[in-house]
Amino acid sequence: MERFSRFVLTHRRVISVLWVVLFVVGGWASSILAKHLNQSFTIDGTPSIRASQAVTAQYHTGGDLDPLVPVLQLPPGVTPEAARPVLEPALAAIPGRVVDYYTTGDRRFIGSDGRTMFALVYTPATGDQPKDARTQIDLAKVLPAQLAAKAPPGTQVHVTGTGPLSTNSGNSGGQGVLTEALLGGAGALVVLAFVFGSLLALLPLLVAAVSILSSYLVILLLTHVMKVQAVVQYMVGLIGLGVAIDYSLLLVTRWREEVAHGADNETAVHRAMATAGRAVLVSGLTVALGLLALIVVPIQFMRSIGIGGMLIPVVSVAVTLTLLPIILTGFGRRLDWPRLRHEDKPSRAWIAWARGVVRHRWVAAAASLAVLVTLAVIALGMHEGDPTTDSLAKSGDAHAGLVALRNAGIPSGVLTPYEVLTPPPANGAPGADSLTGGTGIYAVVPGQGTGAAAASPGRWPLTVILPVDEAASSEGQHIAKLVRTGLERTVPGTLVVSSALANIDNIHKMYGQFPLLLTVLAIVTFVVLARTFRSLLLPAKAVLANLLSVAAAYGGMVLIWQNGYGSHAIWGIPATGGIPFWIPMIVFAFLYGLSMDYEVFILSRMREEYDAGASTNEAVVIGLGRTGRLVTSAALILFLAFAALASAPFTFLKIFATGLGVGILLDATVVRALLVPALVSLFGRWNWWLPGWSARVLRTRASPVSNTTPESS
Known part of the structure; x- marks a missing residue:
């Protein structure tokens, strides 16, 4: 790394100009990036998608979106039959395919009060999910007024459904990724000012700005060769803020330490690059590997998240190891003002903490494992599914419609009906007429409804099944699976469209390769860390601790x-009843790499102290004394970035940000401040064992246990 730092300083002008150009062009790229990103979360090749495509092809409506559900509360004394002359043509005029009391004659479209009625509106479908979703949202905005104008005077009209409820769960305009990044940046500046006590606090923010905007430029170029998921923009903006600051924080802190020990600017840069720079390189590699591992998942949008997300740690490492040494060499001492903090000695508070952990290492290890294992056991009860309707909008027209349905005794499962496409009966085989209700089914009705597509010849019979439980619940998914299995057995060739079944199929496809992903990632990480730490035990412990x-x-x-x-106490949102199926996978990819940053920061310094002649316990104390404040500060900055993301619209972003925030806090406190130093102290000299055969494979120096420094207690 010292040779590389000399190359950087030799070519400082060219490198500086290059990053200035990338910064400026990246700013332009960030302004147009959103319209080039893919908004769809569709997973191709599943039974649900094939069924959805068949319905869309034959009826040009419905597909993989749940229908809009207009809810009409007629005035006292007016029955649905009395309102038929005005309501039937009004409902039939809605764009798309409408299934209701008038098209089916089924009184279960009418509530127990005799005055509340609902309809299912399957909006026009083109096969482009984001475009179809926008069409549905636009229709939901104007439909209440249009129906109210035709309905009997005094009729209350609401339009609900999973789409409108999700849209109203937050401000759809949102604060925008830029605002959230600024919020995270403001919090980061406060933490950095505390850490440095000088104008050096501005440097990590500068590195983050260059890294994020340069990454946006690369992603914009990437959109011309592949589809890139829209959520990548949030990830780069906010997670980039965290990792770029992490890396620059480590390098600047080590530079200050060398300067405090009497080195000049340039010598301090070379020494910092040889130690902290190497740790930054390894950390960035592990974060990138964690995200790149998503390419194992056979889903296009997940692969795009992995590739797009991988760019930010790579670019952040490049900026930290090239631009930052140039700035420190030229302006470091002038920026280190008023220098309210010094780095000549380790943190006394962290030295005291580390000695306490070493002294009570069994208690520290047991306590930290108790917390982590308890939460891991709770995780076994995770239900992967979309948030229930109760956790979506708590006000507005869509919420009012949901309340009206429930008050009339109509289950919320009608918001997530099944569409059943059955082949025409032939040779005595059963057809759509054989479909009947069962346990968990509210109603089974003809699904052709109104609209030009419904009257077209050559269409397969279409039936709509209204379940009692909504698709997001475990009961709803169980019933949907039973319905599809039963129909495929009794009516061969049947295709069933359901958001509950889509969730089941997506989970199967996404997590079918998860064991392979874990295996590949664990092996690659082990090899990288074994070479970095010159140990077999430390990387194995790091991988297991990260998974836990x-x-x-x-x-x-x-x-x-x-x-x-x-969720209710912080955001005013009731229990969701489930976690969206894609969130655990992405949280895993990010946390596995991000949390490894802290492992590398701490253990690299412990290894350095041990190689300098300290015993294992002394290396633990000094290593944590030097890196404890850095790690907790870096974790706090990342947490603030995720807190900013949690302020974004839509519940799924809040859940995603919560997973990352909780993971980072646990990792920086329970894992790195308790478990890691306790285990290193317990394992003693075996931490540093690297036999000759493995050293030859890893192309590094061996570290036989018999030659290690005697341990002190």
Whole structure:
């Protein structure tokens, strides 16, 4: 790394100009990036998608979106039959396919009060999910007024459904990723000012700005060769803020330490690059590997998240190891003013903490494992599914419609009906007429409804099944699976469209390769860290601790969101009853890499102290004394970035940000401040064991246990 730092300083002008150009062009790229990103979360090749495509092809409506559900509360004394002359043509005129009391004759479209009625509106479908969703949202905005104008005077009209409820769960305009990044940046500046006590606090923010905007430029170029998921923009903006500051924080802190020991600017830069720079390189590599591992998942949008997300740690490492040394060499001492903090000695508070952990290492290890294992056990109860309707909009027209349905005795499962496409009966085979209700089914009705597509010849019979339980619940998914299995057996060739079944199919496809992903990632990480730490035990412990840390973060998501212990108190949102199926995978990819940052920061310094002649316990104390404040500050900055993301619209972003935030806090406190130093102290000299055969494979120096420094207690 010292040779590389000399190359950087030799070519400082060219490198500086290059980053200035990328910064400026990246700013332009960030302004147009959103319209080039893919908004769809559709997973191709599943039975649900094939069924959805068949319905869309034959009826040009419906597909993979749940229908809009207009709810009409007629005035006292007016029955649905009395209102038929005006309501039937009004409902039939709605764009798309409408299934209601008038098209089916089924009185279960009417509530127990005899005055509340609902309809299912399957909006026009083109096969472009984001475009179809926008069409549905636009229709939901104007439909209440249009129906109220035709309905009997005094009729209350609301339009609900999973789409309108999700749209109203937050401000759809949102604060925008820029505003959220600024919020995270403001919090980061406060933490950095405390850490440095000088104008050096501005440097990590500068590195983050260059890294984020440069990454946006690369992602914009990437959109021309592949589809990139829209959520990547949030990830780069906010997670980039965290990792770029992490890396620059480590390098600047080490530079200050060398300067405090009497080195000149340039010598301090070379020494910082040889130690902290190497740790930054390894950390960035592990974060990038964690995200790149998503390419194992056979889903296009997940692969795009992995590739797009991988760019930010790579670019952040490049900026930290090239631009930052140039700035420190030229302006470091002038920026280190008023220098309210010094780095000549380790933190006394962290030295005291580390000695306490070493002295009570069995208690520290047991206590930290108790917390992590308890949360990991809670994670076993995770239900992967969309948030229930209760956890979506709590006000507005869509919420009022949902309340009206329930007050009339109509179950919320009607918001997530099944569309059943059956082949025409032939040779005595059963057809759509054989479909009947059963346990968990509210109604089974003809699904052709109104509209030009419904009257077109050559269409397969279409039936709509209204379940009692909504698709987001475990009961709703169980019933949907039973319905599809039963129909495929009794009516061969049947295709069933259901958001509950889509969730089941997506989980199967996404997590079918998860064991392979874990295996590949664990092996690659082990090899990288074994070479970095010159040890076999430390990387094995790091991999296991990271997996346990991620599992504990899952447990936090289950407690806070699925079970509601925190979602209502913090955001005013009731328990969701489930976690969206894609969130655990992405949380795993990010947390596995991000939390490894702290492992590398701490253990690299412990290894350095041990190689300098300290015993294992002394290396633990000094290593944690030097890195403890840095790690907790870096974790706090990342947490603030995720807190900013949690302020974004839509419940799924809040859940995602919570998983990352909880994971980072647990990792920086319970894992790195307790478990890691306790275990290193317990393992003693075996931490540093690297036999000759493995050293030859890793192309590094061996570290036989017999030659290690005697341990002191």
